[in-house]
Amino acid sequence: MISALNRLVDLVEEHLGEELDLGGLAAGLGTTEYHLRRMFSSLAGMPLSEYVRRRRMTVAAGDVVRGDDDLLEIAVRHGYGSREAFGRAFRAVHGAAPAEVRRDGGPLRTQPQLRFRLTVEGSTPMDTRLVDRPAFRLVGHSTRVPLIHRGVNPHIQQHIAAIPPEEHQRLKALSATEPAGLLQVSDGADPDGREGTELTYLHGVAVGGGTAVPDGLDVIEVPAGMWAVFRTSGPHPEALQTAWAATATEWFPSNPWRLRPGPSIVAIRERADDFSTATCELWLPVESA
Template sequence: MISALNKLVDLVEEHLAEELDIDGVAAGLGTTEYHLRRMFSSLAGMPLSEYVRRRRMTVAAADVVRGERDLLGIAVRYGYGSSEAFGRAFRAVHGAGPSDVRRDGGPLRTQPQLRFRLTVEGSVPMDTRLVDRPAFRLVGHATRVPLIHQGVNPHIQEHIAALPQEEHLRLKSLSNSEPAGLLQVSADVDPDGTEGSELTYLHGVALSRDTPAPDGLDAIEVPAGMWAVFRTSGPHPQALQTTWAATATEWFPSNPWQLRPGPSIVTTLDRAPDFTTATCELWLPVEPS
């Protein structure tokens, strides 16, 4: 995976002035666009689209400062249909318009070319099992929330808190399939993992495929497939988020599996009364790489 990401970076550099066919690139590298985007954003700390924009504007800045072309010519060279569209992208990266930078020589914010390296430290123990599951369905109460990478997501907290206690108990009694118990389900996640992008969050349980969803509950159909299940324990939600990040930095680069589209699921096995610590399982849909 590390070599595939570095090849992707090289291809971005070769095609800065044009749109890159990420799906075709992924196929050529023996992976999928979904997995490639997820791993890139997890390891780089930014979506692939943002990295491309920053690199494009970094290189374009040299043309702007040199003044050998007019601004429209530079805009066209880097794939923009107008100097206004180019100017907006340029300002978003550098904090100043191209005319100002041409006059003053700055300010400029450079995005260095990335290079991925795998450092094996064993800093995060990866207690993992692989599970082959038949198709099942997730049922519960769903809502749309923004993606927040670090700390508690207040929108999810508000959604759960709005459910009466008897509804939590009813949901738990419906569970008849793995993953067991009350589940935190994230679906329709942006493959780039952009902070603030919307996802579907479902608070519910897993049912076997032949169990109908009760009236009044939202449902997500989950196809048959393999799952990597990571057990986490410690301060909550920090331990869970640390393990989630480590799947990208340590587990996937070291194992012959890749993410496939589908929901990610968290089930709580044990927790302190105030939920400051917890033992959880993180279920991620995977396929052979």
Template structure:
């Protein structure tokens, strides 16, 4: 996986100045899927791992790199602003200027005159450091098809701390509804579940996802008409057990799956919902024991 990510970075560099590309959509022109297949993985897994390890989605990295290289052209001089804009895929100096300011916080003309200020994005290089300081309590589970039922809503992605939108969604449900949902649970993962689905592969902070507060039921179980449902096909799951301060321990484990577990194990993410089962918790939810279920397939 580390070599695949570095090859993806090389692919970005190879396409930074192709003038036929549409300025805002370079990552759509990159053949990420073709590269992934060549490297024996999938575009979905490659994008998810890039975002987790780089701390930014691939599209953001591409934008920063293009404007870093464009800034060097500006400072060197020689070409007029329109020629530079076209070189980096923009049809006008206005569009190029907007993209440039979004990265550097300064106008192209000011940078050409003053040599800065610039916020450069170095070329990434991924390396695997094995420390063994974060033990991963994991099991692989092969599950038949099942259904997730409950109350769903669309919320923005929050990487750190409590997601207030999810908190509000859960708090709006009456206590008897939690009891009713829990009684419907009849298969693994058991109990009340926190489900995220329709997550963008780049997993950028603030992008929307579907959150479902509910339970897992057998695939042939009837679903009450007033509940939302997510059909989950048969497949394998990596199940990570966590225990400690909540949600910090859970979020740290989620991050460690990308930095430690996936690079060291012959599995990759496949599309599907991510599920958190709360096994035990303090009354104030300050600590909890959880299971994080991630859909996987052999690498």
């Protein structure tokens, strides 16, 4: 995976003014576009699209400051069809318009070229198991929420708080297959993992693939496949979010599996009364790399 990400960075540099054929690149590297995007954003701390934009504007800034070419020529060279579109992207990165930077020599914000390296980490073993599951259904109450990387998501809190207590009991009674119990389900997340992008959050349970769904409940159909299940314990949600990040930095680079499209599922196994600590299982859909 590390070599694939570095090859991706090299290709970004070679084709800064062009659209990347990420699907073709991923296939050539023996992986998938979905997994490549997820691993890049997790390890780089930014979406691939944002990195490409920053690199384009870093290189474009040199052309702007030198002043040899018209701004439209520079815009086209770096993949923009108009001075206006180029100007918006330039200002978003550097905080000033191209004409201002040409006149004043700055301000400029440089995005260095990334290089991924394998470091010796993972001194604490990750408690993981692999589960081959037939198709099943996730049923419950869903809503659209923005992605938040750190801390409690208040939109999810509000959604759960609005569900009547008797409905929680009804859902628990419906739970009929693994992962067992009340579940926190995230589906349809942006592969780039951009904070603020919307996903579907479902508070519910897992039932068999052919189970009839009671009225008033939303459904996510989950196809058959393999799952990597990570067990976490400690302060909540910090321990869970740390483990989630570690799957990208430690587990996937060290194991012959990659993410496949599908929902991510959190099952709460034990928790303090105030939810300050919890033992959880994080279920991620995977396939052989």
